[in-house]
Amino acid sequence: VVREAESYDLTLKFLDRGGKPVSAPLTEILGYSGTYWTTNLGDSEQIAKGVYRVRVPRGDYVVDTVMEDASGTSALVRPRLSLTGDTTVVFDARKAKPVGITAPQGAKMSDGQLNVAVGTGSGQHNSTLFWGTFENLRTATLGPAAPAGRLSTQLGGLWQKGSTTYHLLHNLPDRFPTGYRHTTRMNELALLKRNFGSSVAHRKGIVNVLWSG
Secondary structure, three states, rough: OOOOEEEEEEEEEEEOOOOOOOOOEEEEEOOOOOOOOOOOOHHEEEEEEEEEEEEOEEEEEEEEEEEOOOOOEEEEEEEEEEEEEOOOEEEEHHEEEEEEOOOOOOOOOEEEEEEEOOOOOHHEEEEEEEEOOOOOEEEOOOOOOOOOOOEEEEEEEEEEOOEEEEEEEEEOOOOOOEEEEEOOOHHHHHOOOOOOOOOOOOOOOOOOOOOOO
């Protein structure tokens, strides 16, 4: 006989931008301590349209979800969920607000990422919630703030204007944003010039940068 550790029912309800229930299997539940971690919700855990019930050990968690509908992608994060009894949490995409970063000189965005980091040091866990342009992306933070120093967000990507590529990155420590707007000025940037050549004739490629930390 294996006795269950102190655990409770966590009911998660998901509403799209129109306020209608929507399935949201791309939902992550990660403990700030302990080993509990799930990266998606199974069909067997969906007890009604857009309603999931999972059994989770007592503790403090971050819950994030990505919902898709005809109007775009909504990424929502509950930075801190203290589970001390049966709990219901609603993820309502109507609370999300647009994300937009403008590069100088009218450069057009070609790719982007929305990353969330949870934890510290070697125990840090990184998730990419979204990959693509930010045209139809909205974000929201729901509920209490995360413990200090335990959660951060990165928004960034590539913008192109002729032969110039803008690599823009915004670090948001201790928070996940409810929408984000920024117009980039030239005095915020550093200029890096590099010459590249193809190792194979008549081929084209792309140069990209990655970030960490």
